[in-house]
Amino acid sequence: MAPSPPPIFERSLQRRRLARAVKAGDTDFLLAWTVEEFRERLTTVKRRFLTIADVGTPLPQLAQTLSAGDKEAFVVRLAPITATLGDRPVLGLIGDEETLPFKPESFDLIVSALALQNVNDLPGTLIQIRRSLRPDGLFLGAILGGRSLDELRSALAIAEAEITGGISPRVAPFADVRDMGSLLQRAGFALPVTDIEPLTVRYANLFGLAADLRAMGATNALAERLRRPTPRRLFLRAAEIYAERHGDPDGRIRATFEVIFLSSWAPHDSQQKPLTPGSAQMRLADALKTMNIEPE
Secondary structure, eight states, X not given: OOOOOOOSBOHHHHHHXXXXXXXXXXXXXXXXXXXXXXXXXXXXXXXXXXXXXXXXOSSTHHHHHHHHHOTTOEEEEEESSGGGOOOTTSEEEEOBTTBOOOOTTOEEEEEEESOGGGOSOHHHHHHHHHHHEEEEEEEEEEEEBTTTTHHHHHHHHHHHHHHHSSOOOOSOOOBOHHHHHHHHHHTTOEEEEEEXXXXXXXXXXXXXXXXXXXXXXXXXXXXXXXXXXXXXXXHXXXXXXXXXXXXXXXXXXXXXXXEEEEEEEOOOTTSOOOOOTTOOSSOHHHHTTOOOOOOO
């Protein structure tokens, strides 16, 4: 058996930082925004879901929103820590997204918001989610991806190279939207759809952004992170670089978040199937009512 790849994230540290944020009473604006996006997207699905699982969403708002939307729905929340289990009627469990405790074909709908970008084995987690869905069940996910926090990543890297002569990992790598559809297909899902929603947030300075990341429990938990304390002058220099390169005329800075939304179904015979290559009965140009232009 091939050895397991080294972990990307220190999962226990992620949970401790989330617990610290919850204890401090911090709010997560990005999760609140994402939950509202989920609610709007689900209104376009003409299906009633009576067995629902929330897998790993950091806070209980998404599970509570789904439970409130249909009083007859049975909603299970797999929470990362006890402090985020939420209130009844949602059934709360403590668990890890990488080891789902559900029996096969248990749910009509599985959701996960801003959690799966932090797992070490995303393909394996997606396979477990698909197996936990009933045939023709729906998975809706949201993960940070694309160019999220690129401004912070570059400012820290430049400052660290100037001051120490090297670079250590400080901002997690994020998925590319183009790769996520392939991952869903490899996990056995049908009809995968992925799209990206950008969100730009402005701050007074880098330290305001850092405060929001702490409130999300989303500070550096990379397994390969630098273990010794970082000198304060590195962050001061990074704040200067950030303001120089990503500042607005009024002196505030911009931070980019890009949320990738995932939608896919557990396979079922009733689902639309793609045509076999070469079996189409109409030319694409005719279907699109386009004009053929012949070269001279």
